[in-house]
Structures are given as C-alpha cells and as structure tokens.
Amino acid sequence: MTIGNGAGPRLRGTAAAIGLLLATSAVAQTSSFGTSPATGDQDHVAREMVRVLKAYAVYKSGDYEAAFERYRALAEAGSVQGMTNLANMYAAGEGTERDEARALTWYRRAAEQGSGNAMLQLALAYRDGRGTTADAEAADRWLREAAEQDTTEAQWLLGRRLYARGEHLAGLEWIRTAAWTGNDPEAQQFLVERGEGEAGRGALDAARREAVLATLRAVDEAAGARDAAGIVARIDRDAEIRVRLPNGAGWTRLTRAELETLWRDTFEQADAYRYRRGTPQLLATEDGVLAFSEIEERLGTAPDARELTLSEAATLRVHDGTATITRLRLDIDD
Numbered sequence: 001m002t003i004g005n006g007a008g009p010r011l012r013g014t015a016a017a018i019g020l021l022l023a024t025s026a027v028a029q030t031s032s033f034g035t036s037p038a039t040g041d042q043d044h045v046a047r048e049m050v051r052v053l054k055a056y057a058v059y060k061s062g063d064y065e066a067a068f069e070r071y072r073a074l075a076e077a078g079s080v081q082g083m084t085n086l087a088n089m090y091a092a093g094e095g096t097e098r099d100e101a102r103a104l105t106w107y108r109r110a111a112e113q114g115s116g117n118a119m120l121q122l123a124l125a126y127r128d129g130r131g132t133t134a135d136a137e138a139a140d141r142w143l144r145e146a147a148e149q150d151t152t153e154a155q156w157l158l159g160r161r162l163y164a165r166g167e168h169l170a171g172l173e174w175i176r177t178a179a180w181t182g183n184d185p186e187a188q189q190f191l192v193e194r195g196e197g198e199a200g201r202g203a204l205d206a207a208r209r210e211a212v213l214a215t216l217r218a219v220d221e222a223a224g225a226r227d228a229a230g231i232v233a234r235i236d237r238d239a240e241i242r243v244r245l246p247n248g249a250g251w252t253r254l255t256r257a258e259l260e261t262l263w264r265d266t267f268e269q270a271d272a273y274r275y276r277r278g279t280p281q282l283l284a285t286e287d288g289v290l291a292f293s294e295i296e297e298r299l300g301t302a303p304d305a306r307e308l309t310l311s312e313a314a315t316l317r318v319h320d321g322t323a324t325i326t327r328l329r330l331d332i333d334d
Helices: 021-028 039-060 064-076 080-092 100-112 116-128 136-148 152-164 168-180 185-196 206-224 228-232 256-269
Strands: 235-244 251-254 273-277 281-285 288-299 306-319 322-333
Touching (some): 039 080, 064 080, 080 100, 100 116, 116 152, 152 185, 168 185, 206 273, 206 288, 228 256, 235 256, 251 256
Antiparallel strands (some): 235 251, 281 288, 288 306, 306 322
C-alpha cells in the first residue's frame, strides 16, 4: 500500500459487441451518454489536483504529520484521492496512530465515490478482518468492483479466487486481463505455467478450436455486410453482455436485442465502414473457451473518418460442433 499522487487509470469508453461493436460508438458519442464538464468544474478539479500534489510532495519529503493534516483536509473537503491517502496513512500509522477502523471508514467513503484503489483496500480489509469482522462475501463484492475499475491487482486476485473455486472460465478472463492490460507479473507467470501444463493449450482440441473460429468468422462476415441480426445470431439469448460506452461512468449491461438495435442504428447512419479483427487468442477449460480479440474499425470517410479499437473478450461454449457466445465484454478506445 502506497500513497499516490492522484493519477488515475486511463479513461476508456466502450460501445458494443462482438467485433462490430465499435461502430456503435459513433451513435453513442452523439447522444446524451456523457457531457463535458463545465468550466467551473474544471477549475475545481485543477485546484484539487494542485493540493493533492502538494500533499504528496510533503509526504515524499518524510514529513508524515504535515502530510497527514493535508490529506485529512482534502478528505474532509470531499477529495477522493485525499480520502484514499488518508486511509492509507491511518492503516500504516504514518503521521498518526495506527487505526484500522478509521482507515476502513475512509476507504469505504472513497470506494463509494469510485476509487478503484480504495475498493481494493476495502476488499482486503474484509478478507483479512482488518478494522472489521472478516466477511468473505463483502470482500468478493468489493474485489469485483475494484476489478471493474481497471485495478490490476484486484483483477489478478479476483481471477485467482474464481479459478481456485473451480470457476475456471471467469477466473481466466480476469487473470488474462491483469496480465495483458495491467502487465501484472504474477498473472503473466500463471498464464505461462498454465499454457505449458496439461490444462493449457492442449485443452483446446482441433474441433473446438475450429468451432470457435467459425463463430468469430461468422460475426466478422456479418459486420462486413452490415447485418445487425447476423452479428447477434451466435450470441445466446441469455448471454451476459457488458460494454463501456463512450464518456460513460463504467460498464453497462445490455441485452442481445439492445445490441442488435445499436448496430442497426449505426449502420443506418454510417456512410462508410471498415472492420478488421486481429488474430484472436484462445484459452480453454473443460467448460468452454475464452476468445480475446483486438478489432480495428474505421467509421466514415476522410477527412472526418474515425479510427477505433475494440478490446473484446468472449466466452463460448461448444455443443454439437457449434460455438455460442455466452458472455461478452467490450471496451472501446479511439
């Protein structure tokens, strides 16, 4: 646990589904999913950042008592970074007496305001019974919240917990995210070791591999043909679908029908569309297959064309030679 300087994770948006979902971001960005902050809000954020940086400089100089007072003032004024760092100092006993109960209080306040780091610390406190009674259910809930906020350590820990429980597909998805997106060395090592063992690449036999690739090709062909119904045809009706819309506050859950509507509206508005899926990475367990893809899209024509990239994670189950998507997560970047 360390005191941070206030820099947050890279902001990203998401828009729609399986390969083609990037196109929907064009529609989303012209709607009311998000608005630009007012000038007054921007000024407030800038002033708060200056105060956070000054507090961090005092902390780095070793004057913990002065840093503690600065972070307490920031926290009481509503600064999420101030709340998180104040909690860190209570937990470590820096600049004040160690007080895990007060640390928990400030972690919770920061977590409720959206701090992924605070969510992680709250999860660990509930897991270990620090400042509260141990509560595995609360620990899992906050660990998942932190993972959804792109907190790499939380993604690795959540993935490992799920995998250990026998939820191999869900666990592998989070472990792979931590390894590739967050460059977590433990997650990377886990995948290396698993890939070299009997549960690794050998678990994906030729028949299941071809079934999965056939489904992805079908989606790609539908995208190229601007066929919204064809894109969702390989998605299970009850599939869990989560996307991060442009300017959105976080992940949004959609139904298959809602995805189809998004694609159809996008195709009707786009005057030109180009789509290309990179080589997917496949990870398999006895329960199904995870397919990770980077998809590049070009919407419109020059000079107003937009280049977009979609990070797609799809869970597929194979039955009678056909692979169906049962879970889909899509993240967009431009």
